[in-house]
Amino acid sequence: MKKVDPIQISNLPLKEWAKSKSRLLVLGKYPDYIKLAKSLEEKEISLDYFYLPSREWDSLSRNDRWKRNKDFISEKIRNSKCVIIISNYISSLDEVDGQLRDELDYLVELGYHIEDGFKVVK
Amino acid sequence: MNKEPTIEIILLEGFAKIITEAAEKFYEGKDSSMIELLEPLPSFLELGGLEDDQLRYSLLTKIEENLKENGEAVNFWILYSQDKRVNEGHYICEESDEKWSFGKIVNGKISEKRTFDDIFEATANFALSESISICQRNSSKIEEEAVVSESRYQTRTL
Numbered sequence: 001m002k003k004v005d006p007i008q009i010s011n012l013p014l015k016e017w018a019k020s021k022s023r024l025l026v027l028g029k030y031p032d033y034i035k036l037a038k039s040l041e042e043k044e045i046s047l048d049y050f051y052l053p054s055r056e057w058d059s060l061s062r063n064d065r066w067k068r069n070k071d072f073i074s075e076k077i078r079n080s081k082c083v084i085i086i087s088n089y090i091s092s093l094d095e096v097d098g099q100l101r102d103e104l105d106y107l108v109e110l111g112y113h114i115e116d117g118f119k120v121v122k
Numbered sequence: 123m124n125k126e127p128t129i130e131i132i133l134l135e136g137f138a139k140i141i142t143e144a145a146e147k148f149y150e151g152k153d154s155s156m157i158e159l160l161e162p163l164p165s166f167l168e169l170g171g172l173e174d175d176q177l178r179y180s181l182l183t184k185i186e187e188n189l190k191e192n193g194e195a196v197n198f199w200i201l202y203s204q205d206k207r208v209n210e211g212h213y214i215c216e217e218s219d220e221k222w223s224f225g226k227i228v229n230g231k232i233s234e235k236r237t238f239d240d241i242f243e244a245t246a247n248f249a250l251s252e253s254i255s256i257c258q259r260n261s262s263k264i265e266e267e268a269v270v271s272e273s274r275y276q277t278r279t280l
Contacts, residue, residue, distance in 0.1 A: 029204040029205075030206035030207065031213040031232075032215075038231065054208045054259055060155055061151070061155050062153075099204070
């Protein structure tokens with residue numbers, strides 16, 4: 001799955017979103033999503049992304065990992081207006097599997113849809 | 123004359139099988155953690171598997187052979203890497219030129235990276251390093267818990 005071009009991300013009005021009190025949430029496949037999130041943090045862009053300490057992650061089953069991830073997303077989108085970006089291009093949900101598919105299916109269930117292959121909006 | 127396999131070879135083949143199949147079992151089971159699935163592996167560390175380059179190389183080679191016989195296991199290890207939600211650790215991913223990279227993320231940046239033409243070699247490296255890291259993190263956690271428990275005991279007996 002192709003990574004999103006960093007130029008496309010930097011062209012987004014990320015600071016304006018932050019000023020308008022929208023929260024930016026970063027999703028994607030490891031390690032792409034964590035690299036994208038850290039690079040945005042370095043630009044002082046306020047954002048959220050889900051991760052657990054490795055020891056805790058190792059001790060969880062697949063079901064428990066998804067439960068923790070879902071609870072995190074649920075809390076973020078409930079408490080504020082959220083703009084969600086994905087570190088990997090999605091041309092169709094059918095090409096996505098694993099944890100990212102669970103994340104996107106959950107957001108689609110809540111009325112979100114994928115825009116331009118890397119944004120998730122309501 | 124056929125030589126009987128040594129105990130080291132039998133153990134090594136057992137460890138290689140456990141590592142090869144761990145990701146597949148993780149996705150099939152849904153209720154097992156990787157720590158549980160890799161439970162016998164700390165014996166490899168006790169055998170000195172980390173310090174002994176030859177032992178580690180033999181295990182890596184055996185995992186690679188197993189992966190060549192079980193292509194599904196490769197897919198599950200790649201999915202396992204993509205599904206990680208941690209801020210540092212090992213990864214495997216496909217590069218744009220049909221090569222595969224295996225590396226490590228520290229503070230959101232790549233701190234180690236090796237590129238492979240061969241998906242089996244890259245996956246074997248990832249599967250072995252990830253499995254050993256999981257066991258090491260878990261054994262240091264157990265040691266820390268034992269120290270805490272010991273200090274609590276000493277406090278009570280003082």
